[in-house]
Amino acid sequence: MSGGMSGPRKKLVHLAAHFPGVNNTTVWSDPASGSQTDFASFVHFAHTAERGFFDFLFLAEGLRLREHRGQIHDLDVVGRPDTFTVLNAIAAVTTRLGLGGTINTTFNEPVEIAKQFASLDHLSGGRSAWNLVTSSDAFTGENFRRGGFLRPEQRYERAAEILEVAKEWWDSWAGDAVRADRAGGVFVPDGAIAPVRHRGEQFDVHGRFDTPRSPQGYPVLLQSGDSDPGREFGAATADAIFSRHGTLEAGQAFFADLKGRMPRYGRRPADLKILPAATFVLGDSPADAEQRADHVRSQQVGGQTAIAFLEQVWGRDLSGYDPDGPLPDIDPDPENVSITRGRVRHERDTMALARQWRELAESKRLSIRELIIETTARQSFIGTPAQVAEQIDSYVQADASDGFILVPHLTPGGLDEFVAKVVPELQDRGSFRTEYAGSTLRDNLFQDTPAQLDEPRSPASQGT
Amino acid sequence: MNGPVMNGPTMNGAAPGEAYLAVELTGAGRHPAAWRLPDAAPGELFTAGYWTGLAQLADGAGLDFLVIPDSFAPPAEGPGAEATVRGRLDAVAIAARVAPVTRSIGLVPAATVTHTEPFHLSKAIATLDFVSLGRAGWQPSVSRTQAEADLFGRRDAAPAEVLWREVGEAVEVVVRLWDSWEDDAVIRDVSTGRYVDRDKLHYIDFTGEFFSVKGPSITPRSPQARPPVVLHLNEGVPDGADEPGVLAVAGRWADVVRLSAADLGAAAEARTRVRAAVAAAGRDPDGVPVLLDVGTLLAPTADEAARTADRLDGWAEAAGVPAGDLSGSVSWVGAAEQLAGLIGDAVHGVAADGVTLIPWALPSGLRLVADELVPLLRERGLRPAAARGGGLRERFGLSRPANYFTEAQV
Numbered sequence: 052m053s054g055g056m057s058g059p060r061k062k063l064v065h066l067a068a069h070f071p072g073v074n075n076t077t078v079w080s081d082p083a084s085g086s087q088t089d090f091a092s093f094v095h096f097a098h099t100a101e102r103g104f105f106d107f108l109f110l111a112e113g114l115r116l117r118e119h120r121g122q123i124h125d126l127d128v129v130g131r132p133d134t135f136t137v138l139n140a141i142a143a144v145t146t147r148l149g150l151g152g153t154i155n156t157t158f159n160e161p162v163e164i165a166k167q168f169a170s171l172d173h174l175s176g177g178r179s180a181w182n183l184v185t186s187s188d189a190f191t192g193e194n195f196r197r198g199g200f201l202r203p204e205q206r207y208e209r210a211a212e213i214l215e216v217a218k219e220w221w222d223s224w225a226g227d228a229v230r231a232d233r234a235g236g237v238f239v240p241d242g243a244i245a246p247v248r249h250r251g252e253q254f255d256v257h258g259r260f261d262t263p264r265s266p267q268g269y270p271v272l273l274q275s276g277d278s279d280p281g282r283e284f285g286a287a288t289a290d291a292i293f294s295r296h297g298t299l300e301a302g303q304a305f306f307a308d309l310k311g312r313m314p315r316y317g318r319r320p321a322d323l324k325i326l327p328a329a330t331f332v333l334g335d336s337p338a339d340a341e342q343r344a345d346h347v348r349s350q351q352v353g354g355q356t357a358i359a360f361l362e363q364v365w366g367r368d369l370s371g372y373d374p375d376g377p378l379p380d381i382d383p384d385p386e387n388v389s390i391t392r393g394r395v396r397h398e399r400d401t402m403a404l405a406r407q408w409r410e411l412a413e414s415k416r417l418s419i420r421e422l423i424i425e426t427t428a429r430q431s432f433i434g435t436p437a438q439v440a441e442q443i444d445s446y447v448q449a450d451a452s453d454g455f456i457l458v459p460h461l462t463p464g465g466l467d468e469f470v471a472k473v474v475p476e477l478q479d480r481g482s483f484r485t486e487y488a489g490s491t492l493r494d495n496l497f498q499d500t501p502a503q504l505d506e507p508r509s510p511a512s513q514g515t
Numbered sequence: 516m517n518g519p520v521m522n523g524p525t526m527n528g529a530a531p532g533e534a535y536l537a538v539e540l541t542g543a544g545r546h547p548a549a550w551r552l553p554d555a556a557p558g559e560l561f562t563a564g565y566w567t568g569l570a571q572l573a574d575g576a577g578l579d580f581l582v583i584p585d586s587f588a589p590p591a592e593g594p595g596a597e598a599t600v601r602g603r604l605d606a607v608a609i610a611a612r613v614a615p616v617t618r619s620i621g622l623v624p625a626a627t628v629t630h631t632e633p634f635h636l637s638k639a640i641a642t643l644d645f646v647s648l649g650r651a652g653w654q655p656s657v658s659r660t661q662a663e664a665d666l667f668g669r670r671d672a673a674p675a676e677v678l679w680r681e682v683g684e685a686v687e688v689v690v691r692l693w694d695s696w697e698d699d700a701v702i703r704d705v706s707t708g709r710y711v712d713r714d715k716l717h718y719i720d721f722t723g724e725f726f727s728v729k730g731p732s733i734t735p736r737s738p739q740a741r742p743p744v745v746l747h748l749n750e751g752v753p754d755g756a757d758e759p760g761v762l763a764v765a766g767r768w769a770d771v772v773r774l775s776a777a778d779l780g781a782a783a784e785a786r787t788r789v790r791a792a793v794a795a796a797g798r799d800p801d802g803v804p805v806l807l808d809v810g811t812l813l814a815p816t817a818d819e820a821a822r823t824a825d826r827l828d829g830w831a832e833a834a835g836v837p838a839g840d841l842s843g844s845v846s847w848v849g850a851a852e853q854l855a856g857l858i859g860d861a862v863h864g865v866a867a868d869g870v871t872l873i874p875w876a877l878p879s880g881l882r883l884v885a886d887e888l889v890p891l892l893r894e895r896g897l898r899p900a901a902a903r904g905g906g907l908r909e910r911f912g913l914s915r916p917a918n919y920f921t922e923a924q925v
Contacts, residue, residue, distance in 0.1 A: 079703055079710050080703065080705045080708075084703075088645055088734070088735050089645065090615070090645050090646045090648070094615075113733060114634070114733060115729075115733070116716065116731060116733060122713060123711070123713040123716055123731075125709045125710055125711045125712070125713045126708050126709060126710065127710060128710055129701075129710055129711045129716075130696070130701070130711070130733065130734060130735040131733055131734065132638070132641075132642040132645055132646075132734055133635070133638040133639045133641070133642035133734060135605075135607070135608060135611075135639065136607060136608075136611045136638075136639050136642035136643055136646065137611070137642055137645075137646060139607075139608045139609075139611035139612045140611045140612065140614055140615055140646035142563065142612055143563070143567070143612055143613070143614070143615040143616050144615050158632065158634075158635075159632075159635070160630070160667050160669070162587065162666045162667060163630075163631065166587070166605050167605050167608065169604075170604040170605035170608040170609070171608060173561045173562065173563070173604055174562075174563045174566075174604065174608055174609065174612040175563070176562075176563065193727075193728075193729035194634045194728055194729050194730065195632050195634055195728070196632060196633075196725065196726050196727070196728070197632075197669075224602075228602075229557075229558065229560075229561065229602065231550065231557035231558040231560075233550075233551045233557065236551065236597075236598045236830065236833070236834050237597045237598065238550055238557065238597065238598065238599060238600050238601060239590070239597065239601045239602065240597055241592075241596065241597055244590055244601070254668055255668045256665065256666055256667065256668040257665050257666075257668075258589050258662055258663075258665045258666045259589035259590055259592075260589070260666075261586070261587060261588065261589060261590055261601075261602060261603055262561075262602060262603065262604060262605075263561055263602040353708040354708065355707075355708040355709075356708065
């Protein structure tokens with residue numbers, strides 16, 4: 052506890068909760084692992100997050116089942132619900148929790164996205180959030196009539212333009228359009244719905260939108276890109292960014308870089324929250340936590356999973372190798388890096404990565420499985436509740452982030468212990484809310500941000 | 516697979532002489548001036564509370580399902596447009612929002628297929644089925660106008676027969692995607708480290724005139740496996756004629772057919788056409804109920820109903836709202852007693868297997884359905900004493916469907 056702290060007010064820690072789903076960190080083999088699709092799992096998870104005063108719950112999306120070596124990848128969780136539909140249902144069982152999800156900009160049109168987010172925002176009383184993801188792969192495109200037509204270099208171009216058009220649709224209804232004036236006989240005055248005409252590289256659309264402006268106006272906008280154009284896009288448009296950077300120093304550098312890019316878009320650093328993805332394991336003692344973390348890692352990386360990971364880097368069929376034995380003698384095949392499809396690929400130089408892994412395995416005498424556990428599965432926070440609270444708090448106070456999006460390893464109870472034990476510690480430290488500040492997600496996410504003089508936050512101030 | 520178990524043939528469905536009863540919920544009601552009535556809630560139309568209130572009323576009345584129409588059509592323009600309700604929310608979103616707070620009623624959102632990807636529709640309706648524990652259905656509909664096409668900017672408006680041919684393909688893609696996961700595909704086999712048995716996941720490899728879709732779905736098979744497909748034979752078609760091309764789609768894919776007709780005689784004829792189309796597709800016409808749309812303005816007495824109708828028409832006329840055909844179908848302005856008689860006549864005279872009520876005014880029109888109409892129908896043996904349990908398919912006596920990818924292929 053740090054009750055004696057004085058001086059400048061502490062930053063508030065913001066937390067979001069990533070529903071553990073189609074992800075190699077999700078442990079499905081544990082007896083406590085529940086259904087990935089039954090609504091009861093989402094209700095449980097959402098209730099826990101709301102009990103812990105989290106800013107929002109988050110659902111990822113993938114529009115094609117992942118494949119590895121030409122077959123559906125069967126070692127991780129497979130299958131998930133439709134993002135909008137499950138978020139609208141969760142709105143019925145929560146009152147303050149934000150509801151965020153990934154919606155792909157390549158396989159949806161702006162008018163559909165605009166209507167669906169406006170509807171979610173109305174039906175949740177202003178709690179929607181959109182993680183814009185743009186993919187360019189023909190692999191996913193095979194599920195859609197329009198195919199995977201996007202060139203990779205057009206990704207941010209499309210993202211920026213779809214956001215621009217969606218904002219045009221959202222802005223086309225005046226905030227006070229619905230007068231519902233019985234006596235005067237005017238429901239919506241004619242001038243309150245403006246026509247939209249947009250002609251750009253990606254879209255040529257015009258007409259009038261059929262959904263009134265929602266409580267937040269726009270959903271809260273989330274971003275996870277880490278490339279230079281990704282950072283630029285985030286600085287220009289995002290309300291929160293998920294990109295993950297391991298060390299405190301790397302986090303601080305990213306934080307400073309992103310916030311430093313904002314003024315040229317007329318935005319203040321406080322208008323963007325940096326919420327890196329983070330994993331955690333709790334224990335009764337430091338040693339207990341380490342032991343549990345080891346156990347979770349061994350559940351996350353089974354023998355077959357270790358081989359599949361190695362195949363992603365090697366670009367070869369390594370099914371004949373023993374996961375508990377040494378690394379293969381043969382070198383990676385640099386021509387075959389897309390052995391796994393439907394998930395984010397290693398953008399690094401795979402030959403260099405393979406060399407690095409081989410050196411690590413030799414120096415520490417690691418088996419294939421031990422190597423994969425060592426390089427991919429280390430949790431972000433491991434310790435007692437007090438230790439984890441301290442780690443999170445100090446990271447935030449040091450401006451390495453504004454909080455975290457937590458990725459538990461179990462569905463649906465993976466957040467229960469955190470909310471029961473770490474949240475009170477954070478509250479005792481004076482860096483976490485003890486009640487929701489407002490009714491909309493934007494109210495809560497920016498509760499510690501002084502209002503700008505030109506409120507309400509207007510799109511005109513956010514040049515894209 | 517968790518969720519309601521509906522294996523094997525079910526003995527459900529309407530008993531002989533009973534009527535299926537559904538309701539369509541549109542904004543403040545079908546009459547363009549309904550929002551001005553004292554008991555309307557015009558300021559609430561875009562809130563969750565309004566829709567959960569309506570859905571819970573319908574659920575409490577034991578209705579079989581509710582339909583939420585939808586469209587991308589731009590808000591009305593021109594004379595009188597200011598005096599009508601403009602704006603709508605996404606129907607699947609509304610259905611999902613009300614699912615956790617209702618118990619037994621089927622939830623049937625309209626979803627347009629003309630500009631929307633069947634892959635998205637498939638997982639949206641399957642997910643509605645998960646969050647409602649097996650009460651989802653959907654009503655595929657089309658976007659006819661160039662104004663709607665311009666919102667997307669990808670293609671021009673097409674003739675109705677092309678649009679309905681496309682609906683046929685879209686429904687096929689959606690249903691194949693629903694079947695692309697076998698019921699027991701998730702195995703969680705710790706000994707081999709496999710979460711799914713990939714032999715029980717199927718590429719649909721659909722290629723048609725309008726779509727090519729690879730599959731499988733990203734969403735596992737839902738509690739009902741195939742939420743019922745509700746097709747409207749002639750929605751918005753002025754003279755009550757069938758939409759060109761719709762009968763073929765209904766014959767092959769509909770689990771329930773809705774239609775508008777000017778009177779019971781016309782309804783009976785349309786029902787005969789539907790049954791013939793179903794038979795022509797090799798299916799049993801007795802398995803596909805046909806529901807007649809009935810526009811309703813209910814009041815405690817016929818006089819009161821007539822006065823309210825006059826008032827509504829007066830407002831519309833004064834504002835210059837074009838006097839449209841309210842439901843394009845049989846309408847009833849009066850007391851519940853006579854409406855119960857009309858429903859009895861429709862079912863006994865085999866003009867329909869039930870009705871979809873289209874209230875002119877909400878929520879008042881729905882309250883009287885719950886408080887007066889349904890009790891009367893129960894007294895007359897036209898409705899079961901209590902809502903039937905189970906999923907929406909069970910309500911229609913539909914057994915759990917075989918899986919396209921595992922049933923013997925001829």
